[in-house]
Amino acid sequence: MKDIENLNYKELLEEFKILLKESGLKFTTQREVILKTLYKHDTHFSPEDLHRLLRKKFPKLNIGITTVYRTLNLLEKNSLATSISFGSQGKKFELNNKPHHDHLICVTCGKIVEFEDKKIEKKQEKIANEHEFELTGHIMQLYGHCKECQIKDKGID
């Protein structure tokens, strides 16, 4: 798996172009603005949110939701992006250009908070070693109710 951690936009773009060429695919304006927007906003985007933003910022492009889906899936397939999903609320995507981190996810409103914990990562390594595994990666997602949703759930309703 290619390591694109800490790449700046120019490097990322280069990586994307190489990857397209290798697969016999074409570099298009749509694909470019999707990559650029993901890079600039550094958030978890749902396809729908990203699409809305793109239509607003690049009205002339008249970009379709279909293209957004296709490009996000393309990025994920090639390890330039990662999606995290929570069922009915759909997937959210982020670029893989920053150091590894994990996610806290509110099961009520879908809010995502990132966190990083070196001690846990260390412990994971240790567990892997104990079982004679050579680690290549991991998923860790914590699910719960965020502050706002705890209030909502208890107060009214």
Next chain:
Amino acid sequence: MKDIENLNYKELLEEFKILLKESGLKFTTQREVILKTLYKHDTHFSPEDLHRLLRKKFPKLNIGITTVYRTLNLLEKNSLATSISFGSQGKKFELNNKPHHDHLICVTCGKIVEFEDKKIEKKQEKIANEHEFELTGHIMQLYGHCKECQIKDKGID
């Protein structure tokens, strides 16, 4: 978060009934068989799979997918169950009546090793608290190469 770890079915059922009463909801056959089936099978169920199984095992009930969704959401909202998303497919639900165990997965041969680590669990709680989340569950999956496959991988490939 209510602790329902290690409850047997009778206790779990009691907990469910109390919870329903507290919310002014009713105890119905549908809700009962859903709880019981989740308890018995001790797996991650998608709503469709659970629905299919329920229709097969309790044909007279003629249970609707709607009820399955509603009950699973009810259980999750009250922390008796947790839903997680495996990959790109929909949600899967499991009861919270067992201590959470996690998985080490060999990406080559698919072998799965279960493990449990109290320190990591504690740390996760701490992280959640720092972000004012009330935890309901988590996924932690470590991916890597198991001992046997490390040998194989080095030989060939």
Next chain:
DNA sequence: CTGTGTGCAAACATTTTGCAAGCAG
């Protein structure tokens, strides 16, 4: 030019909602 990419509309898949009838309390 060639074949991939695009937007659109329609198809699909999954989950939620409106409703009339059923049933728990």
Next chain:
DNA sequence: CTGCTTGCAAAATGTTTGCACACAG
């Protein structure tokens, strides 16, 4: 009896596919 619950059908939501035209290489 009261009003929550249910199954059904329809709607809403999220995602993919077929197609004809556009465009990168």
